[in-house]
Amino acid sequence: MxxxxxxxxxxxxxxxxxxxxxxxxxxxxxxxxxxxxxxxxxxxxxxxxxxxxxxxxxxxxxxxxxxxxxxxxxxxxxxxxxxxRGWPAARAARAEARSISAEMHAGFVALREALPLNCRRRAPHAPLADAATRDVARVRTIWREARRRFGEGGPFLFGGFGIADAMYAPVVLRFASYDVAVGEGERAYMDAILALAPLREWLAEAATEPVAALHEPATP
Ligand SMILES: N[C@@H](CCC(=O)N[C@@H](CS)C(=O)NCC(=O)O)C(=O)O
Incomplete structure (x- = not known):
């Protein structure tokens, strides 16, 4: 290495x-x-x-x-x-994992703008505009479908942890921070991500960092 x-x-x-x-x-x-x-x-x-x-x-x-x-x-x-090993071994699962990772990377602008990452935030979001609501629904469908079709080998999108999970981990944090409503299966997936030891470490350090006014403007 x-x-x-x-x-x-x-x-x-x-x-x-x-x-x-x-x-x-x-x-x-x-x-x-x-x-x-x-x-x-x-x-x-x-x-x-x-x-x-x-x-x-x-x-x-x-x-x-x-x-x-x-x-x-x-x-x-x-x-x-x-x-x-970052991608699933089976071709169909790998195609899906690549597609949803690219979809995340290229899109979800409305969701990202409405629910910016702020790891230490714990407060419900304000009502979402239509585009952000559609993005949230699409993410939930992606998680449900990957879990249903390919997730039987473990708790992550394609069973074992992989690149697709890394790509969606910040969305898990956003949904947790802003208390986005999800179904039981999606919640179980979020819990699996939130339980990862490195993620716990990331969150612990995030909690100690200075507040940046640009990202967390003082409420008037
Ligand atoms: N498409 C890039 C996006 C990278 C990106 O926008 N990073 C942000 C931080 S999360 C950044 O560096 N912002 C500083 C700036 O744009 O000035 C990727 O996937 O890595």
Missing amino acids: SAALTLVIGSKNYSSWSLRAWLLLRQFGVPFTEIKLPLDTPEFYARIGQYTPAGRVPVLHDGDIRVWDSLAIAEYVNERFLDG
Whole structure:
């Protein structure tokens, strides 16, 4: 395993994209050094350029190789360290896992805007606009269908933990934070994600980070 593996992430309380790459590495036991930059601060913008041309987190450094963007990192980690275990072994399940991961990566803008990641928040959401309501319904369908069709081998979307679960973990946190109503099966899936030891660690550290006014404006 490469000792030179470094993952640059943003604040744990707010950086949903960082969580995806970080959780994948930690849950599969791939050792890495973590560099954390405080999101949306002058320090972030002063330092991020030395790690990635894209100016965003997460970014993975493997020696001289730089990989940025969460889904690209997941594919790289899968190929380099997991021998393909990041995706389900069966072709149909793998196709579904790739599709829902890409769907998450490319979409759900309304949900992300209405329910921004704030790990330590515990308060119901305000009424959602139609687009966000549709996004929530779509996520719930994705979870139900993956569990029903492919989840029999374990508590995660495709049985064992994989890239698709890492991609949806921040949505689990959002649903928990904002008390989004879900069915019993979806709740069981959320509980499985929330019980992961690395995720507990992420949340414990998130709880100690400074409050950022940009993400948590004071109520008037
Ligand atoms: N598509 C990218 C999105 C990365 C992203 O937007 N990261 C946010 C933090 S969660 C960021 O770096 N924001 C800083 C900025 O845009 O200035 C991915 O999947 O990694």
